[in-house]
Amino acid sequence: MELQRVEVVKNIYSENEKIAFSVKEKLTQKGIFAVNVLGSPGAGKTSALKQIIKLMPDTKFYVIEGDLESDIDTQKMRSIGVETYQINTKGACHLDAPTINSALDNFNLREKAILFVENIGNLVCTAEFVIGEHIKMLICSVPEGSDKPYKYPIIFENADVIVLNKCDLKEYVDFDDKFFYDGIAALNKKAPVFEVCAKTGEGFDKLVQWINKVRV
Amino acid sequence: MHEYSITQQIVKIAEENAISNGAIKIERISLVVGELSGFIGESIQMYFDVLSKGTLAEGAIVDITYVKPQLKCSKCNSFFYRKRFSFECPQCGGMGLPTEIGKEFYVKDIDILTDK
Numbered sequence: 001m002e003l004q005r006v007e008v009v010k011n012i013y014s015e016n017e018k019i020a021f022s023v024k025e026k027l028t029q030k031g032i033f034a035v036n037v038l039g040s041p042g043a044g045k046t047s048a049l050k051q052i053i054k055l056m057p058d059t060k061f062y063v064i065e066g067d068l069e070s071d072i073d074t075q076k077m078r079s080i081g082v083e084t085y086q087i088n089t090k091g092a093c094h095l096d097a098p099t100i101n102s103a104l105d106n107f108n109l110r111e112k113a114i115l116f117v118e119n120i121g122n123l124v125c126t127a128e129f130v131i132g133e134h135i136k137m138l139i140c141s142v143p144e145g146s147d148k149p150y151k152y153p154i155i156f157e158n159a160d161v162i163v164l165n166k167c168d169l170k171e172y173v174d175f176d177d178k179f180f181y182d183g184i185a186a187l188n189k190k191a192p193v194f195e196v197c198a199k200t201g202e203g204f205d206k207l208v209q210w211i212n213k214v215r216v
Numbered sequence: 217m218h219e220y221s222i223t224q225q226i227v228k229i230a231e232e233n234a235i236s237n238g239a240i241k242i243e244r245i246s247l248v249v250g251e252l253s254g255f256i257g258e259s260i261q262m263y264f265d266v267l268s269k270g271t272l273a274e275g276a277i278v279d280i281t282y283v284k285p286q287l288k289c290s291k292c293n294s295f296f297y298r299k300r301f302s303f304e305c306p307q308c309g310g311m312g313l314p315t316e317i318g319k320e321f322y323v324k325d326i327d328i329l330t331d332k
């Protein structure tokens with residue numbers, strides 16, 4: 001018997017990344033622009049998606065809802081006529097590429113469309129598992145506080161667009177704009193930030209313009 | 217919770233490399249984990265003990281090297297560890313930019329037994 005050290009140096013995410021790559025290729029070929037929607041629980045991910053969809057009446061949408069349990073968000077999306085598929089992760093805290101790959105079988109992807117994947121409400125590991133998306137849209141909200149870039153730097157670093165929701169609540173909570181924007185400036189030079197209110201729809205016109213500009 | 221699926225990948229990577237090197241057993245698996253990845257070593261070891269049962273990795277030690285994140289100053293280019301709630305360079309006050317240091321997450325090497 002002999003003890004031997006074998007060099008490996010293999011990224012543990014690599015299997016997920018490989019599958020994500022093929023999901024993205026498949027979606028691109030079919031003319032589907034995939035958006036990984038990230039944010040804390042209750043930040044307003046579902047409310048924001050409803051506002052975006054309302055402002056784009058000529059666009060076809062698919063939505064995948066990821067939740068630990070329940071299909072409340074799926075019911076909301078279906079009630080506005082959007083084809084939606086629910087994933088229940090039964091405890092898993094993030095969606096990954098294999099899960100999205102099989103969820104896509106539930107759609108008949110024939111037209112050009114935008115696919116929104118509402119990830120599990122979580123600012124930590126959802127940032128690290130790619131699912132085949134073209135962009136990551138981070139939804140934060142005013143009541144969460146302006147220190148979030150400092151506490152969850154990776155998700156702010158990886159976002160392609162940052163939406164600050166619930167701006168109607170700025171007058172009720174101490175939200176330090178400068179602290180928030182300084183944190184983002186250090187972490188992410190590319191992502192634009194849009195201030196919105198998903199309750200009234202304010203600010204979504206600019207976000208929709210941006211989405212139309214970047215979508216494939 | 218997601219340490220479960222991640223640990224499956226670790227066992228798989230270790231086993232593939234062990235088999236291709238003619239191992240009869242894996243004694244040790246060494247991981248490099250950046251602290252930004254948010255993985256908890258104890259949790260990986262716990263899932264590992266369950267998931268490695270019946271594989272070449274059963275009973276192996278998971279040895280984790282943690283890497284503290286570092287930022288790079290946009291003014292003076294020095295690398296530094298950041299203070300809480302700040303991205304400022306301690307040398308010159310410049311703005312620190314994210315680097316890859318602290319995001320590592322890979323299987324570095326494995327110790328295997330062969331019957332040679």
Ligand SMILES: Nc1nc2c(ncn2[C@@H]2O[C@H](COP(=O)(O)OP(=O)(O)OP(=O)(O)O)[C@@H](O)[C@H]2O)c(=O)[nH]1
Nearest residue numbers: 040041042043044045046047121165166197198199
């Ligand atoms: N005042 C105010 N409330 C909002 C706004 N946007 C969303 N809300 C409320 O915030 C709560 C959560 O909104 P959701 O859209 O369900 O949030 P979510 O991120 O999808 O939540 P989960 O899927 O459960 O993680 C709901 O009660 C919304 O009515 C806003 O702009 N202003």
Ligand SMILES: [Mg+2]
Nearest residue numbers: 045046073118
């Ligand atoms: Mg929701």
Ligand SMILES: [Zn+2]
Nearest residue numbers: 093094125218
């Ligand atoms: Zn997770």
Ligand SMILES: [Zn+2]
Nearest residue numbers: 289292305308
């Ligand atoms: Zn400096």
